[in-house]
Amino acid sequence: EADIYQTPRYLVIGTGKKITLECSQTMGHDKMYWYQQDPGMELHLIHYSYGVNSTEKGDLSSESTVSRIRTEHFPLTLESARPSHTSQYLCASSGRTIGNSPLHFGNGTRLTVT
Amino acid sequence: AQSVTQLGSHVSVSEGALVLLRCNYSSSVPPYLFWYVQYPNQGLQLLLKYTSAATLVKGINGFEAEFKKSETSFHLTKPSAHMSDAAEYFCAVSASGGGADGLTFGKGTHLIIQP
Numbered sequence: 001e002a003d004i005y006q007t008p009r010y011l012v013i014g015t016g017k018k019i020t021l022e023c024s025q026t027m028g029h030d031k032m033y034w035y036q037q038d039p040g041m042e043l044h045l046i047h048y049s050y051g052v053n054s055t056e057k058g059d060l061s062s063e064s065t066v067s068r069i070r071t072e073h074f075p076l077t078l079e080s081a082r083p084s085h086t087s088q089y090l091c092a093s094s095g096r097t098i099g100n101s102p103l104h105f106g107n108g109t110r111l112t113v114t
Numbered sequence: 115a116q117s118v119t120q121l122g123s124h125v126s127v128s129e130g131a132l133v134l135l136r137c138n139y140s141s142s143v144p145p146y147l148f149w150y151v152q153y154p155n156q157g158l159q160l161l162l163k164y165t166s167a168a169t170l171v172k173g174i175n176g177f178e179a180e181f182k183k184s185e186t187s188f189h190l191t192k193p194s195a196h197m198s199d200a201a202e203y204f205c206a207v208s209a210s211g212g213g214a215d216g217l218t219f220g221k222g223t224h225l226i227i228q229p
Contacts, residue, residue, distance in 0.1 A: 033214050040123060056215070092214065
C-alpha cells in the first residue's frame with residue numbers, strides 16, 4: 001500500500017507544453033525529493049525540500065522547478081517540455097534522517113516528450 | 115567525495131541458486147550503506163541498511179548483506195533465488211546518514227531468474 005502518490009503514471013506530451021508532475025505523501029514527512037531515473041543509470045537527485053517553503057536544487061542540473069506550500073505536496077513543473085526531458089521521475093520522502101528511517105518512493109511518472 | 119560501484123549491470127541465476135550482487139563503495143568517513151529494490155513499474159523500496167551496528171545485516175525477503183571495511187564492500191546475498199526476486203537492485207552510500215541529498219546511488223543491477 002503506497003503512502004506516497006504520484007500522478008500521472010504515464011504522460012506523453014508535445015514539445016513546448018507546460019506540465020506539472022504531482023507528488024503527495026500521507027506520512028507527515030518534512031523531507032521530500034525528486035529523482036530522475038534513466039535506464040542503466042544511477043538515480044539523480046534533481047530537487048529536494050526539508051520543509052514548507054524550503055526547496056533546493058540537487059546534484060543534477062534540471063530545467064524543472066518545484067514548490068512546497070504544504071507539507072504533504074511537492075509538485076514538479078516543466079515550463080516548456082523538450083525531448084531531452086523524456087525520463088522517469090521518482091518522488092520520495094523521508095523522516096528526520098535516512099540513517100533511522102527509510103526513503104519512501106512513489107511509483108514514478110514516466111514522461112515522454114515528442 | 116563518495117561513490118558506489120555495482121559490478122554487473124545484469125546478473126542471471128537459476129531458481130533455487132545463490133544470489134550474489136556486488137557493491138563496492140568509497141567514502142572518506144564510516145558510511146551508511148543501503149540496498150534498495152525496484153520491481154517493474156514501481157518505485158524503490160528499502161531491502162536493508164548498515165548503520166555501524168552489526169556487520170551482517172538481514173533484510174526483507176531473505177536477503178542479507180555483509181559490510182567489509184577492509185574490502186570497502188557491501189555485497190547482497192540470498193541463499194536460494196525465487197522467481198519473485200527478479201527486479202532491479204540499487205546499492206547506495208551516505209557519509210552522514212542525514213538527508214537523502216547526501217545519498218549516492220549505484221547504477222543498479224538487473225537480476226534475472228531463470229526457471
